[in-house]
Amino acid sequence: MKLRDLLSSRVRQAMSVAAIPSDCQPMVAPSKGPQFGDYQANGAMAAAKRMKTNPRELATKIVDALQLDDIAAKVEIAGPGFINIHLKPAWLARELHTTLDDERLGIDPVEKPQTVVVDYSAPNLAKEMHVGHLRSTIIGDALARLLEFQGHRVIRQNHVGDWGTQFGMLITHLQDKMDAEGGKVPKLSDLETFYREAKVRFDQEPEFAQRARDNVVKLQAGDTTCLGYWRTFIEISVAHSEEIYRKLNVTLTHDDIKPESAYNDALPGVIKTLQQQGLAVEDQGAQVVFLDELADKEGNPLPVIVQKSGGGYLYATTDLAAVDYRCHQLNADRVLYFIDARQSLHMKQVFAVSRKAGFATDQVSLEHHPFGTMMGEDGKPFKTRSGGTVKLAELLDEAIVRAEALLADKASDLTAEEQKDAARKIGIGAVKYADLAKTRTNDYIFSWDSMLSFEGNTAPYLQYAYTRIQSIFRKARIDGDSLTGAIALDETAEQALALKLLQFEEQLDQVARDALPHLLCTYLYELSSLFMKFYEQCPILRSDIATQVRDSRLRLCQATARTLAQGLELLGIEVMDRM
């Protein structure tokens, strides 16, 4: 149920009765404070301006025509023409009751499902996954989960980098190792070391460097021996990424991998299309598209190289082929790219060329959703003490170890196994949530202490709120899922909590539209805080509390727990019954 949409449509009807032009918006939004009611309709001011009339008078006309008797207890006009709507607690209670009858908390799948391609994670397979891949992986996965939950057809695309000149050096090194081991595939438990070894040899052994270069040519020409080594290497690297996805509770699977190399055969066609349309022209031996729409201040069009003078293709060429595939084979309505803000210009170029050349369909929405950099507490990009890149695998292990230590400090009745499970959920949840809760486009500071705190806008705080509710159910000796009693909202704290619970669906819409998961985090945090307030002010299991009141309050607990668990699941974060 979307409160906001419901109120908007009622206000719209009233505006039409008041003879306001139909393109004037009702502008309904949650109120900024309880003194302004639960929702505000602020459209009277803009409409009055358009109609050159007095806004307060116009607001009065709207209110006179407004039919909200079933929903609202009071509708008031404030200031220059704000319409404040106070909802009826009994109506809120009934609505909440209905949402609880539904497994999906009353959230219907969208009427018009779209095909949405989500491009995320996409590490380069030459190296081990490092913290630079964390944001794309976590944020992209949250959006993929959410869009799927809303009923869209989500196609995950893990556009991994598995092609390019570095692979010559890597497969040559692998070849030598395997030759030395009689053909046995070495265990590359540490891809980073393997990469470094290959690089050192490439820089120091001219004979190795020559073979590596020859192997690049052979690989690109489809030489089966070289391709065999390359595949072996890629498999090991993919297995490494998949282990990280499992640890991170990220939904990407093997089938979602659509590597750069998958587009190799399409690249000559991309160039040909661009040439035929007169978009790509030769410039110093290279094929270049000049974009007027991205010209500099002097009006010089921006050159985008799509083929190097030696005939080699570029990162952008592959992305053009990928747009074509996503639009014409996958029939995407939306393509979401979760890539570092530093690639913004690259994405602009790819989108502009795709539109001109028709790789993109007219109706597709191509969206780059950039994000900032993860910083260390020193305010510089996050590095190890010695200045190296932080491996994702090690970072996640550390998160779990730190969460274990936290739990060990608490008096708990968990078995060793339960404690281990809880530590994993808390540690991984903390890392993910700390990222998701920040406005995506900003840089953010990675801080163990703040992300693992049980206070503030953190995963442990939300997980704790959830376990707190479960412990109430245990104390009451009831199964929280099976509650069905009536809900009554007599206290202000109960009303505020119920209203927030009913706003879950409209919040999800905004997160999905703008690809901003931090809005969902803020929502869940506010929900937990309202719950804590309710819990303090409204005793539940105290012996002097009437059964009916107690049961109604337990229902509010149930609604909060279910909304928290659902919201966190959409973010890819797990809850637990005890901690």
Ligand code: ARG
């Ligand atoms: N592999 C690239 C990198 O690590 C990211 C790829 C993102 N996706 C894309 N379609 N360009 O920078």
